[in-house]
Every structure is written in structure tokens, then in C-alpha cells.
Amino acid sequence: MSNKTSPWSKDWYKEHDPIYIATDCIIFGFDEGILKLLVFKRRVEPQKGAYSLIGSFVKLNESVTDAAKRVLEEITGLKNVFMEELRTYNEVMRDPGYRCISIGQYALIRISDYDNELVEKHGAIWYPFNELPELVLDHDIMVKDALTRLRRKARYQPIGFELLPEKFTIPQLQNLYEAIYQKQMDSRNFRKKVLSFGVLIKLNEKDKLSSKKGAFLYKFDYDKYQQLVASGINFEV
Amino acid sequence: MSNKTSPWSKDWYKEHDPIYIATDCIIFGFDEGILKLLVFKRRVEPQKGAYSLIGSFVKLNESVTDAAKRVLEEITGLKNVFMEELRTYNEVMRDPGYRCISIGQYALIRISDYDNELVEKHGAIWYPFNELPELVLDHDIMVKDALTRLRRKARYQPIGFELLPEKFTIPQLQNLYEAIYQKQMDSRNFRKKVLSFGVLIKLNEKDKLSSKKGAFLYKFDYDKYQQLVASGINFEV
DNA sequence: GCAAAAGTGTTTGACGTACACCCATGG
């Protein structure tokens, strides 16, 4: 199976086997109180019609991160999205086509911001997390891994904000955490906790969409957050 | 820069660029109360004489995990070592030789068990963590990442045991944690905490090497640990 | 008998958790 020919000239590398590298994006969104995932209905063979994550091969002249950013922008129109490497999926037989290692990356999207036309044009669909169809290859495992990571990560870093609009209310934030952890939380304790970190700026506006009284909007204080992290503070929600 | 020729036949893959994949191992050991790392003095070009981590290219017919296990056994003689993927190092220019992505994996070794002859034969050296020489490429970053991960991981999983002999004393265990976190701990609180999990089995033997009174030996109860994890218990040391 | 490490309990403060009522407003 080892292939000693190589398209490249340097002798030192020649003895080794180059491998195809892909990256697959596990893209989370939060909308109408539910956690969603952006999946893709394949319009070409192989496995036409099946659902998969959004991914791409990594090119010789781009980093894996760049590849993922490229795909993400292609499909959602968004740049500067929160994204993080999950792990590699490197089993020899994971892809029946040919030996191909995929690097899973999960991304958090402000679902209010993405370009819906682009998304539809590419055959991508936002699926509620609890109603996901089966996905090709090992993509189901990637999704499971990503949720595990999101849950762990959200406990000690306030990444929840990445999924919400810039201005959000405390009840919205609580809904998000309830969706991530799939459990109800006490509103008094939740509010106390998130405000105690001192990284939320209360605005003079209210959001009246979900109640008659209206809830105050807040925004995330990135500078303050950086300071606190630098001084070694621990966030746990 | 894109290279459209390919050594493989399937058309679908032909359009893409295969890339070299390597894995580098960040191997921790614990000896004489200090945390150590297994590094390697290169005996061939490029960078002959420089220090690096131990690594290998990943072959077409092996998974990344298998590749790392292969290297690890080659150099230490050990199988069944605790090992975990760290992350990928995928910058386009990280390796001046050719485009090569490396997958960092960290491993924990019982320093009492490894085969010293093998290690020396391969030019590998155990270095105290605080006196590491500069390493080639981005290996310094890998080491830093691995330590960060080890610290985080050791907080909620009892992986410390992987670095100690099968039978160990509580003071030894405390030394290890002090080495990992680089801070002193209170022996009464430490003992109380680790015993409270109920995953240590007290033996009827004492270790007299480090004190006249002698300290009781314990061993780790893997079964009990599995049960507790399954029932959702949280370990925090 | 003394030096050196092992082993043992208690007190205090912080924080997580549980819990119930009033407020503001659109309809």
C-alpha cells in the first residue's frame, strides 16, 4: 500500500507517503431558543443526497485554519467567526475513497448575522440539534465530540456570547446555556453568577420582543474579559 | 504552488494536494521529584545536533495513533502508554523542508519502566522540564501546549497515576502534583482530597526509601474509577 | 536522643443551591 513515488523533489521527504487532508466544520447556531447545526445536503457523488458537515480539502498553500475560514465564509458570508480545532479523525479506513485525515473544527455563529441566500445556494440547512439526520462517514462522531467540547468549554470560558447577537438579554443568555446543557437553571442564581464576573455592560435599552415588561440588553465587555483572564480569573457558569 | 498531479487513481481526489503528515510525541516522565521530558538529539541532517521531540511520518496504512505508538515503543520499549492527541500544527511554513502537518500527542510514562538501553541507543535524553534546551521547529510550542493540557487534564482526571509506579505513596503523589502545578500543597488537605475519591487501595507494605518512618504504599483502583466515572462523578484535585 | 518525613482534625469563610414574591406592561 505504501507508495514511494512522490510529486516532490526533496529526497528526504520522498520516502514518505503524502496523505489527503481535509477539514470539517461543526457549525453551531442558536435560534428561537434552540441549538442548531449547519449541515449540508450533498448535491454531487459520492453519496449524493446524504447529509454531511461542511468541509474542504486543505490546499498546499493554506493552513488548516485558513481552509476552514474559507469554507465558512463561502457558505455563510461571515468572517471572524469563533472557531477552534476539535481533533483529528485519522483512522486508516475512515474514508472509503482514499486515505484522508480530517481535522474537525467547531465554530459558533451568530445566527442573526449569516447570509441566508448564500446558505441556501450551497444546499446548507440549519438543523435543530435534537433532530439531526444521520451524517456521512464519521461526521456523527464529530458532532458528538463538538457538543462535548462546547459543554466543557462553556463552563470555564464565556464563549456563549459568540452565539448571541451583540446585544442580548440575561434571559436569552440563560436560554442558551439551558440549550447547551439540556437542563433548566434557576434564573436568580444564573443572573447572580453571570453578573458577578463583571464582564457584562448593561445598556439603556430594553428588548421587548419576548415580554411585555421588556428585558434590559447587555453587551459583552471584551476588554474587561481579557484583563480578567490575564490576571488568572476562573470562569465557571 | 498547487500540484495537480497525484500518485493515486481516483479522479475525485486527483484535484487535491496530498500533504505530509507527521506526529510528534511530547513524552512526560516523573523522576526524583521532578517532571521530565524525553527529547532527542538529532544525529542526521537536517539540523544535526539540534534537539527535537520524538516523531515520525505517518504512513499510508497506519493511523496517527498507531504511528505514535510505533515511535514510542521503538524508543522506550513500552506499549500501552497513556497518550492523547494535543492538536495539529499546521502552519504552511512551519517546516522549511516541505509542507508538513504535525499532530502533537502527549504521553505519560512510568519512568521506572522504560528501557534505558533503547533510549540511549536512539540518542534520547530525559531532560528536567525546567532545563529544556531549545527545540527545533515549533516543538517548543508543542511542549508548552502539552504542559497546559496536562495541568488542565490532571485537575479533573486522575492521570497522575500514569506517571508513577504501580505502587506509590501519598507523599509521592503529592510531589507529582506539586511538580505539575509548580506550587506547594498542604499535605493534610491533599491526603484528605485524594483519599475521599475512594479510588486508592491501601496496601500492607511501606516504602522506606524516603523516610525512616516509612510511608504506606497504595495502588490505583481502576475498576472503582471506571464505575465512578460512569456514574458521573467529578474529580478535581 | 534527635533529625526527618508520615500521618492526623478542626475551624473558618466562600460559594453553590434552593426557594417565592413583586414589577412592568401590552393586550
Add this chain to the structure above:
DNA sequence: CCATGGGTGTACGTCAAACACTTTTGC
């Protein structure tokens, strides 16, 4: 005027952190 979600405070228990002395034994 009432239904709906927003907002607030307190009491209790748990657990982490601080802290000092006795025990054993090789030399």
C-alpha cells in the same frame, strides 16, 4: 385587569483553605 415574563434577596449546607502537633525509626 390580567397574563406574561423580568427582576430581586435570604438561608442553609458543602467544601476548600488555613493551620500545629504527634508518631515512627534509622542513625
